[in-house]
Amino acid sequence: MIKVGIVGATGYAGQQLLWLLFNHSKIDVCFLSSYNYANSAYSQVYPQYNTFINKYCIDMQTAEKKLPMIDVLFSALPHGKFFPIIEKALNQGVKVIDLSADFRIKDSNVFKKWYQIEHPKKYLLKNSVYGLPELYKEKIRKAKLVANPGCYPTASILALAPLVNSQLVDLSSIIIDAKSGISGAGRKPKLSNVFSECNESIRAYSVTCHRHTAEIEQEISNLYGDKINLSFIPHLIPMNRGILATCYVTLKKNISEESLYSLYEDFYRDEYFVRITSKLPETKWVKRSNLCDIGIRVDKRTSKVLIISAIDNLIKGAAGQAVQNMNIMFGFEETEGLKLISITP
Numbered sequence: 001m002i003k004v005g006i007v008g009a010t011g012y013a014g015q016q017l018l019w020l021l022f023n024h025s026k027i028d029v030c031f032l033s034s035y036n037y038a039n040s041a042y043s044q045v046y047p048q049y050n051t052f053i054n055k056y057c058i059d060m061q062t063a064e065k066k067l068p069m070i071d072v073l074f075s076a077l078p079h080g081k082f083f084p085i086i087e088k089a090l091n092q093g094v095k096v097i098d099l100s101a102d103f104r105i106k107d108s109n110v111f112k113k114w115y116q117i118e119h120p121k122k123y124l125l126k127n128s129v130y131g132l133p134e135l136y137k138e139k140i141r142k143a144k145l146v147a148n149p150g151c152y153p154t155a156s157i158l159a160l161a162p163l164v165n166s167q168l169v170d171l172s173s174i175i176i177d178a179k180s181g182i183s184g185a186g187r188k189p190k191l192s193n194v195f196s197e198c199n200e201s202i203r204a205y206s207v208t209c210h211r212h213t214a215e216i217e218q219e220i221s222n223l224y225g226d227k228i229n230l231s232f233i234p235h236l237i238p239m240n241r242g243i244l245a246t247c248y249v250t251l252k253k254n255i256s257e258e259s260l261y262s263l264y265e266d267f268y269r270d271e272y273f274v275r276i277t278s279k280l281p282e283t284k285w286v287k288r289s290n291l292c293d294i295g296i297r298v299d300k301r302t303s304k305v306l307i308i309s310a311i312d313n314l315i316k317g318a319a320g321q322a323v324q325n326m327n328i329m330f331g332f333e334e335t336e337g338l339k340l341i342s343i344t345p
């Protein structure tokens with residue numbers, strides 16, 4: 001059994017993480033931190049845990065004192081709130097999995113441009129590993145600090161990786177049109193996320209300036225071996241969870257849909273959580289699972305390739321991927337606690 005602490009356990013991602021860890025056979029959860037609910041019973045915040053989780057939430061100062069008890073610390077705090085404690089955890093030999101964006105962008109100048117702050121722990125960036133297991137499994141195995149990817153980047157990078165890696169892509173052509181359910185914005189109340197503001201409506205937001213553009217570009221450029229700029233357009237849609245990313249790419253030469261399917265199947269041959277599907281993905285087929293479904297179509301009239309991916313933003317896009325990373329870091333089966341499939345309806 002390994003001992004786990006979660007800071008930010010009362011947010012949507014933290015709660016989803018606790019739900020997954022509760023069903024994991026090798027985990028003992030030692031503490032749960034909250035900001036507004038410190039000293040409240042966790043089951044008061046989320047009554048579905050009544051009789052199952054008897055713990056009380058603690059504040060960050062108390063969490064810090066409990067670091068010597070644990071083997072791994074998950075942070076599901078908002079960006080920027082984890083910096084004061086991360087060093088203390090690492091210095092005490094605690095492995096860290098950070099669900100925020102604080103350690104995803106390797107170049108601190110790029111981080112400053114997109115997050116508008118000077119990175120306060122630059123020296124930790126060189127040792128952080130981008131936690132996308134389908135690309136970085138061996139590095140994750142040895143990592144002490146894993147930066148869990150964002151939800152949109154997970155869906156987008158997995159959709160584009162095989163094609164970009166094959167060097168077939170026209171560099172200037174990539175457009176990602178992505179849609180997210182509202183839980184992607186977290187539990188913290190915000191007027192624009194209120195039911196009557198979002199229901200029966202779809203809106204694009206942060207067009208040309210969403211911070212995930214930098215994260216996707218970093219990984220796509222690494223795969224290609226040269227700097228790639230791309231267009232990323234997120235949309236908010238009126239459902240609780242799920243992301244659908246439609247990626248438009250022009251290839252340097254014509255290639256059949258069948259060959260593209262073979263390319264993708266080969267690339268993800270050993271990856272349990274990626275399914276290459278002939279039927280086009282829908283969020284409902286991956287909801288509440290750690291799966292990423294990917295479908296491909298070639299538009300012969302325009303020579304464009306369309307790659308469509310679907311994930312659950314809170315699982316493969318956050319907590320499930322974090323558990324997948326923990327499994328790899330601690331030598332457990334990668335799928336432990338994550339063999340979940342969607343329920344219909």
Ligand SMILES: NC(=O)C1=CN([C@@H]2O[C@H](COP(=O)(O)OP(=O)(O)OC[C@H]3O[C@@H](n4cnc5c(N)ncnc54)[C@H](OP(=O)(O)O)[C@@H]3O)[C@@H](O)[C@H]2O)C=CC1
Nearest residue numbers: 008010011012013034035036037076100184186187188318
């Ligand atoms: N939602 C999603 O789909 C995804 C989220 N993420 C990332 O995961 C992290 C958590 O996101 P999410 O769960 O959506 O956010 P929420 O707003 O739902 O939760 C944030 C959590 O952090 C706590 N918190 C907030 N401010 C502070 C503070 N100043 N000091 C200490 N604790 C604080 C909150 O406590 P309390 O509730 O008690 O106030 C809560 O437990 C973020 O970094 C986000 O970017 C990553 C991928 C997907």
Ligand SMILES: CC(=O)N[C@@H](CCC(=O)OP(=O)(O)O)C(=O)O
Nearest residue numbers: 100101150151152180181184185
């Ligand atoms: C719908 C919605 O608001 N989504 C969030 C992305 C959440 C996420 O995955 O990303 P981070 O971990 O980088 O915050 C947004 O657009 O900021």
